[in-house]
Amino acid sequence: MDLFGNDIVQESIDFIQKSFGNETAFLGFSGGKDSIVTEHLFKMSGVKYELYYSFTGLDAPQVIRFIRKHYPHCNFLMPLRTFWKNLSTHVPPSNRLRWCCGYLKKMPGLKLPHKKRAMGIRAEESSKRSKYGRVNYFEKLDHTHYYPIFHWQEWELWEFIRKQNLSYPILYNQGFDRIGCVVCPYHSEPTGTLHHKYRKRWPKFFDRFEKGISDLFYKRQSQGKEMFYETPQQFLDAWYLNNSARWYAPSIQEKQTEKCLI
Numbered sequence: 001m002d003l004f005g006n007d008i009v010q011e012s013i014d015f016i017q018k019s020f021g022n023e024t025a026f027l028g029f030s031g032g033k034d035s036i037v038t039e040h041l042f043k044m045s046g047v048k049y050e051l052y053y054s055f056t057g058l059d060a061p062q063v064i065r066f067i068r069k070h071y072p073h074c075n076f077l078m079p080l081r082t083f084w085k086n087l088s089t090h091v092p093p094s095n096r097l098r099w100c101c102g103y104l105k106k107m108p109g110l111k112l113p114h115k116k117r118a119m120g121i122r123a124e125e126s127s128k129r130s131k132y133g134r135v136n137y138f139e140k141l142d143h144t145h146y147y148p149i150f151h152w153q154e155w156e157l158w159e160f161i162r163k164q165n166l167s168y169p170i171l172y173n174q175g176f177d178r179i180g181c182v183v184c185p186y187h188s189e190p191t192g193t194l195h196h197k198y199r200k201r202w203p204k205f206f207d208r209f210e211k212g213i214s215d216l217f218y219k220r221q222s223q224g225k226e227m228f229y230e231t232p233q234q235f236l237d238a239w240y241l242n243n244s245a246r247w248y249a250p251s252i253q254e255k256q257t258e259k260c261l262i
């Protein structure tokens with residue numbers, strides 16, 4: 001029951017049953033609290049489903065171990081090119097050019113035949129997500145996405161996890177609210193605290209990212225490209241604080257953005 005006396009659990013189960021009926025659902029799984037709850041609701045609903053995890057290569061090892069242990073039936077979707085390979089030929093990921101989400105998270109699952117897909121997306125997560133609606137049809141792909149826990153609040157997830165005695169990654173007890181990619185442009189914010197926290201826990205990912213950025217910076221410079229900052233370190237310092245940090249000098253950057261947004 002939520003604060004208003006509505007049975008959100010039963011409502012979500014009804015939603016799953018009504019949306020999928022006898023069809024087998026593709027269920028996107030991240031190993032996080034939203035996914036854990038959504039998977040359990042599917043189990044309770046009796047609707048058939050297959051679990052899919054998109055491996056990015058930036059995943060926290062603790063989460064991978066958790067999934068392998070508690071969800072051995074989960075299928076791992078591997079990208080055609082790793083994040084590191086892509087980083088060597090692209091621009092650094094940013095909030096405007098989030099190529100990594102597309103390449104690593106979305107593309108590997110596109111060829112699977114499931115037309116109906118469920119995900120643990122919630123309106124509360126961001127104002128952008130709250131505008132999605134609970135069911136979305138993507139015409140180009142002919143896929144429909146369903147979000148069974150769209151209206152759930154975070155405390156309701158934890159209450160459900162506690163009541164159902166579900167396991168969850170230890171990272172939540174160690175101060176990590178989000179357990180997705182270790183190095184991510186979404187972690188950039190004006191104090192740099194979030195990146196600092198992740199770096200402290202997983203320094204090797206940051207070493208590799210910084211090496212990748214440095215190699216890419218000098219490669220582009222040797223190709224005659226005009227960079228916005230004078231050194232890769234200056235760029236990194238800016239990127240950690242702001243995921244829109246400039247990479248190329250303004251004129252090239254504008255063209256690159258246009259190319260990627262087309």
Ligand code: SF4
Pocket residue numbers: 056058093098100101102104105180181183184185186
């Ligand atoms: S690093 Fe961030 S933006 Fe890139 S794939 Fe991971 S979650 Fe998406």
